[in-house]
Amino acid sequence: DQQVKQNSPSLSVQEGRISILNCDYTNSMFDYFLWYKKYPAEGPTFLISISSIKDKNEDGRFTVFLNKSAKHLSLHIVPSQPGDSAVYFCAASSGNTGKLIFGQGTTLQVKP
Amino acid sequence: DVKVTQSSRYLVKRTGEKVFLECVQDMDHENMFWYRQDPGLGLRLIYFSYDVKMKEKGDIPEGYSVSREKKERFSLILESASTNQTSMYLCASSLALGWDEQYFGPGTRLTVT
Numbered sequence: 717d718q719q720v721k722q723n724s725p726s727l728s729v730q731e732g733r734i735s736i737l738n739c740d741y742t743n744s745m746f747d748y749f750l751w752y753k754k755y756p757a758e759g760p761t762f763l764i765s766i767s768s769i770k771d772k773n774e775d776g777r778f779t780v781f782l783n784k785s786a787k788h789l790s791l792h793i794v795p796s797q798p799g800d801s802a803v804y805f806c807a808a809s810s811g812n813t814g815k816l817i818f819g820q821g822t823t824l825q826v827k828p
Numbered sequence: 829d830v831k832v833t834q835s836s837r838y839l840v841k842r843t844g845e846k847v848f849l850e851c852v853q854d855m856d857h858e859n860m861f862w863y864r865q866d867p868g869l870g871l872r873l874i875y876f877s878y879d880v881k882m883k884e885k886g887d888i889p890e891g892y893s894v895s896r897e898k899k900e901r902f903s904l905i906l907e908s909a910s911t912n913q914t915s916m917y918l919c920a921s922s923l924a925l926g927w928d929e930q931y932f933g934p935g936t937r938l939t940v941t
Contacts, residue, residue, distance in 0.1 A: 759920070760932045814925025815873055
């Protein structure tokens with residue numbers, strides 16, 4: 717049972733436009749959410765996170781939105797740059813397990 | 829900067845062989861993790877350790893074991909490698925469980941023939 721789902725395997729956007737990556741979850745006990753970025757032949761690197769007590773967190777070009785009632789979070793990248801081309805994973809955790817549950821990943825391609 | 833290193837980038841083993849994947853972190857982190865990454869499945873947790881000699885099963889522990897004799901080192905062991913264990917293996921470490929970000933190594937691409 718996939719508790720964290722990224723239903724879009726890939727996304728292609730033009731440089732300078734907005735990229736929106738989506739993530740859905742099923743476990744209402746999740747209280748912390750993270751996004752990771754992964755380039756080929758490298759390990760994932762942390763990008764941005766959000767606690768369940770917030771609905772938005774912003775860091776430069778990256779903003780994460782959390783809609784708890786819909787069990788949905790999204791990552792917005794504005795403006796998108798070719799260097800943002802990578803696989804993006806969302807992950808969720810609950811305080812009582814300490815484990816991160818990852819989604820399947822979305823491959824973002826930003827075209828110059 | 830946190831650094832997580834993995835002993836091999838690429839590894840080819842035969843079915844039935846015993847395989848050791850080593851991971852070392854240099855930031856004195858309490859927690860260490862082993863994941864495998866497969867297309868369409870994302871990262872799945874195999875085992876994690878929250879202290880020396882302590883370990884917890886993740887979501888897919890079958891066919892794997894782990895060892896943590898020192899704080900900085902976490903080993904993943906495939907007792908008898910099988911072709912369905914061909915995958916990318918990623919090690920990570922973190923200061924705290926759950927809310928703290930995890931730092932990943934570059935990964936080991938294991939092929940079992």
